[in-house]
Structures are given as C-alpha cells and as structure tokens.
Amino acid sequence: MNTLQKASLTLLSTSILATLGTHASANAIHEALSNSTAYADINLRYESVEQDNALNDGSALTLRTWIGFSTGSVNGFSVTAEVEDSRIVMGEDDFSVGPTGFNVGEYSVIADPETTELDQAYLQYKNDNFTARVGRQVITLDDHRFVGHVAWRQDKQTFDAVSAKYAVNKDLEFFYSYLYKRNRIFAEAADLDSKDHIVHATYKSDIGKFVAYAYLLEVDNNTENALDTYGVSYDGKTKTDSVSWAYGGEFATQSSESGTGESATDFDASYLNAYVAATVSGITAKVDYEVLGSDDGLYGFATPLATLHKFNGFSDLFLATPQQGLQDLKFSLTGKLAGGKWLLAYHDFSADESTPGVDDLGTEINAQYTKKFAGKYRFGIKYANYDAQDIKVDTNRFWMWIGTRF
Structure with missing residues (x-):
C-alpha cells in the first residue's frame, strides 16, 4: 500500500469517528477520548543462519517498534491505529530478503526487511455479544494453523478486511471476514490483493471444543x-x-484451481492432525502427528494465511509444503525453569506421497527458552538444527531477543 492509500485509510477511520460525533453528545466524545489508550512494543532480535549450500551465512540484528492508539467507545464505536517500523541495527545486514530484492543470492534468508508501515487502522463496533471491524486489522483463529498474524517476524501479517464476530451464548460463537488485501511479512513487496472469505464457528461443551470452518481464498490478480x-x-x-491430559484432532479437505483452458490445474489434498499430551509435575510431554497431504506427488496442501513458523520446525524449511506433501511426527517436552519456560522438540519429516528420489525429508531438533523479567521485559533464546535427506539442505538457525511493551 502506497503512502496515499495509507493516508486515505487513516483519514477514513478518523472521518467516520468524527461523523459519529455529530450524533453523540460532546460529553460522550470527550469521555471516549479521555478513555483512549496508547501503547508501544519494542523487540530487538539477533538471528543467524548457516546452510550447507553456496550462500554465505546470514546474520541480522533488527529492531522492531509498534506504536498504537485506541480511542474509547462512542455508542459502541471506536478507532484503533498502529504503525510498525523495523530497522537494521549496527549495520548487521548480512542476510537476504528475496521479495524485497535485498541482497538476493548473497546470503541465507532472514525474512525481516526494513520497513515502516501502517500496521492496523480499523473502525470497530462492539456491544455485549457482537463485534465488527472494518479496515486494516490482525486476524487470528485457533492455533494460527490456517489464519494468523506471523508476529514472530519483525513485520507481522495483517489484513485489509471487514470482519464480524457474534457470540450466541458463552458456548457458541461465529466469525466471518472478507479479506480484500493480505499485508504479508515482506514490507509491501509481496502484499496481495484478494477476495478471501473466512467462515469459522466454535462450540464449547463439557467434553471439549469443536470447530468448523471454511476458508475460501482467491488472489485478485x-x-x-x-x-x-x-x-x-x-x-x-x-x-x-x-x-x-490434552488430546485432539483435525481434518480438512482442500481444492486448488488455477488458470483456464489447457493450462488449467485442479488439485485436491487433505489435512490431518492428531495429538496427545500428558503433564506430570509441571513437565508436559506431547506427541503430535500432522499430515499435509498430496495429490499424486504433484501438489501439497497449502495454508498461505498461517503463522507458519509455529509448525513443521523452527528452521522454516517447510513454509511451503512440498509437492509430495509432508508428514511431520513431532515429540516435544515443555516445562518451567528459573522463572521462565523451556521447550525441546524433535521432528521426523517424510513425504505423504513419495516420488522417485523424494521420500525421507529429514529431521529437526528445536530448543527454546523464554522469560519475563522486571515486570515488563521479555527475553528469549532459540535454536533449530535441520538434518537434510532427500531434499533441502542442512541448516542451523539461532535467535536471541529482548523486548518490552508499555
């Protein structure tokens, strides 16, 4: 989105709120502004990556800043705006960001481009059981497997959208959103106009939570x-x-159509996830089996709106599902230590539908420790080691970060 479009979106939100003022008392407007809140979030992170290929090792030191503002409510209406900025610190820029053209082909990828963006700008209406938003906004659903904000990266994902959430009661909730632009993690270089419909229903019962969804995506190109x-x-x-004990499962079907005439493609694939976890004396052991299916080794199940870093290994080598699909058998341990949280995980990857030379997709070890300190500060350290087999390359990634919110 260019500067003019950003200014127009901000002006639209401000104008709508001002229009509301013509129908509300001056006292109500004053009260809403008095109840406004401002916030900022700062994250300084170092990331390094070593890969067994011709690229130079990558390293990046970046500082990400969010500055946001939310007004109080006038007859249920409010406005939120947020600006995001990401900067390279101390010249530590030995990395590439393909979509932006930054150091392409020189270093391994670290997907944190320098950028200043209008991250959120939306008008909200809210009453006891109904919430609606229009404008640029964060949308996350469930565990982010299909729709997420990718806030792990310094430039998080948001959507230009109209969304509505209706709670029938404390147990049953419906959500719908029409997305007309995907503001992705590569500054503005890879943003996509879209015509996406997100339909989601949640029901909570005595035996657990049930979810049903339909994600109908179309790139407007x-x-x-x-x-x-x-x-x-x-x-x-x-x-x-x-x-x-914690346990669960998920199943989805997907169809992908592209093009017309003789060049048209039409694929079908399925998704499966099942997990069980046991917590004893503060230590949680979990087994998680996930399958992103394939269509005869020609197409892999896709989740383009997801927070992909959460799944299939921290090394980010399977952000795009291989054509052969992906089976991920994951074993993890989590617990607490010295006031923080630790995680150890092991992934065993294989193809869902093998093709000649592509069956064993390697293994990966992940480790992480995070801790909050001095009230408002957070610290983290993280490591990923991927051992390649039939595809990809051996990869080591390391992160260390510190941040705060106020």
Whole structure:
C-alpha cells in the first residue's frame, strides 16, 4: 500500500469517528477520548543462519517498534491505529530478503526487511455479544494453523478486511471476514490483493471444543484461481490424580484451481492432525502427528494465511509444503525453569506421497527458552538444527531477543 492509500485509510477511520460525533453528545466524545489508550512494543532480535549450500551465512540484528492508539467507545464505536517500523541495527545486514530484492543470492534468508508501515487502522463496533471491524486489522483463529498474524517476524501479517464476530451464548460463537488485501511479512513487496472469505464457528461443551470452518481464498490478480478449504477440529482435556491430559484432532479437505483452458490445474489434498499430551509435575510431554497431504506427488496442501513458523520446525524449511506433501511426527517436552519456560522438540519429516528420489525429508531438533523479567521485559533464546535427506539442505538457525511493551 502506497503512502496515499495509507493516508486515505487513516483519514477514513478518523472521518467516520468524527461523523459519529455529530450524533453523540460532546460529553460522550470527550469521555471516549479521555478513555483512549496508547501503547508501544519494542523487540530487538539477533538471528543467524548457516546452510550447507553456496550462500554465505546470514546474520541480522533488527529492531522492531509498534506504536498504537485506541480511542474509547462512542455508542459502541471506536478507532484503533498502529504503525510498525523495523530497522537494521549496527549495520548487521548480512542476510537476504528475496521479495524485497535485498541482497538476493548473497546470503541465507532472514525474512525481516526494513520497513515502516501502517500496521492496523480499523473502525470497530462492539456491544455485549457482537463485534465488527472494518479496515486494516490482525486476524487470528485457533492455533494460527490456517489464519494468523506471523508476529514472530519483525513485520507481522495483517489484513485489509471487514470482519464480524457474534457470540450466541458463552458456548457458541461465529466469525466471518472478507479479506480484500493480505499485508504479508515482506514490507509491501509481496502484499496481495484478494477476495478471501473466512467462515469459522466454535462450540464449547463439557467434553471439549469443536470447530468448523471454511476458508475460501482467491488472489485478485485477473486470473482464474481458487483455494478452498473445509475442515473440523476437536480439542479436549481431562485430569487424573497425577496426570493432566490434552488430546485432539483435525481434518480438512482442500481444492486448488488455477488458470483456464489447457493450462488449467485442479488439485485436491487433505489435512490431518492428531495429538496427545500428558503433564506430570509441571513437565508436559506431547506427541503430535500432522499430515499435509498430496495429490499424486504433484501438489501439497497449502495454508498461505498461517503463522507458519509455529509448525513443521523452527528452521522454516517447510513454509511451503512440498509437492509430495509432508508428514511431520513431532515429540516435544515443555516445562518451567528459573522463572521462565523451556521447550525441546524433535521432528521426523517424510513425504505423504513419495516420488522417485523424494521420500525421507529429514529431521529437526528445536530448543527454546523464554522469560519475563522486571515486570515488563521479555527475553528469549532459540535454536533449530535441520538434518537434510532427500531434499533441502542442512541448516542451523539461532535467535536471541529482548523486548518490552508499555
């Protein structure tokens, strides 16, 4: 989005709120402004990457800043605006960001471009059980597997959208959004105009949470294309005298259509996830099996709106599902230490539908420790080691960060 479009979106939100003022008392406007809140979030992060290929090792030191403002409410209406800035610090810029053209082909990728963007700017209406937003906004659903904000990267993902959430009661909730632009993590270089429909329903019961969804995605680029996904999921918990259990599963089907005439493609694939976790004396052991299916080794199940870094290994080598699909058997341990949280995980990757020479997709080890200190500060350290087999290359990634919010 260019500067003029950014200014127009901000002006639109401000104008709508001003229009509301013509129908509300001066006292109500004053009260809304008096109840406004401002916030800032700062994150300084070092990231390095070593890969067994011709690229030079990558390293980056970047500082990301969010500055935001939300007004109080006037007859249920309010406005939120947020600006995001990411800068390279101390000249530590030995990395590439392909979509932006930064150091392409020289270094391994670290997807944190320098940018200053209008991150959010939306008008909201809210009452007891209904919330609607119009404008640029963060949208996250469930565990971010299909729709997320990718806030792990310094430039998080937002959407230009109209969204609505309706809670029928404390147990049943519906969400719908029409996305007309995907503001992705590469500054503005890879943003996409779209015609996406997000439909999501959640039901909470005594035996667990049930979710049903339809994600009907279309890139608005003057070509015929559609990526339609329908799915259901379940998450449950139970507890015995000494063990707390968590378990669940998810299944989805997907169709991908692109092009017309003889060049048209039409693929179908499915998604499966099942997990079980046990917590004993503060330590949680979890087994998670995920399958992003394939269509005869020619197409892999896709989740283009997801917070992909959360899944299939911290090394980010499977952000795009291989044509052969992906099976990920994951074992993890989590717990607390010295006031912080630690994680150890092991991934065993394989193809869902093998093709000649592509079957074993390697293994990965992940480790992480995070801690909050002095009230408002956070610290983290993270490591990923990927051992390649039939595809990809051996990769080591390391992160260390410190941040605060006020």
